[in-house]
Amino acid sequence: DTGVSQNPRHKITKRGQNVTFRCDPISEHNRLYWYRQTLGQGPEFLTYFQNEAQLEKSRLLSDRFSAERPKGSFSTLEIQRTEQGDSAMYLCASSLTANTGELFFGEGSRLTVL
């Protein structure tokens, strides 16, 4: 499968714990995005990388959230001291610079904070 891969697919955690999600983009894609989606809403932009550089972060991304893409390939999204409001689907997407801008999404990582 050469699509965008995310893991874990589901994570249940207690409030206050840290969680980390991983995203493996399509191999030739240099751009990687994280979005958050709650039930009945569209995806909300969190952050974006071009290669290993994090170029943009949304105001939604509080200090408890950190994302990395150390070698310009896979990316991790860590949430520290989770809160119940962090419960959502975390979607990763990738794209090529030189195209129409179509994003290819992974299946997402669903976080439930108890």
Place this chain on the structure above:
Amino acid sequence: GQNIDQPTEMTATEGAIVQINCTYQTSGFNGLFWYQQHAGEAPTFLSYNVLDGLEEKGRFSSFLSRSKGYSYLLLKELQMKDSASYLCAVREGETGANNLFFGTGTRLTVIP
């Protein structure tokens, strides 16, 4: 910033035609996208408009009017499998980031 508005829900009959509207207000507009998302699945790309006019792709067409900040997605010959959420998204060109800003989505239910 962005302000993207689309209807929350729509219902249509199998075999019919349905039009899903999207209005937007954004600075530095650089493209409008439509994505389809089935429940519990990832969004998948349907169409892209950057110039005014109609783009047709099989049963799906998308229209854009930049001066009006308006787009619609037209689905013809509806099938039951078309029941899904349809997300309108705009790209802002100022940042050059290619990141998309999505509306809340329109949940379409196709009935027999």
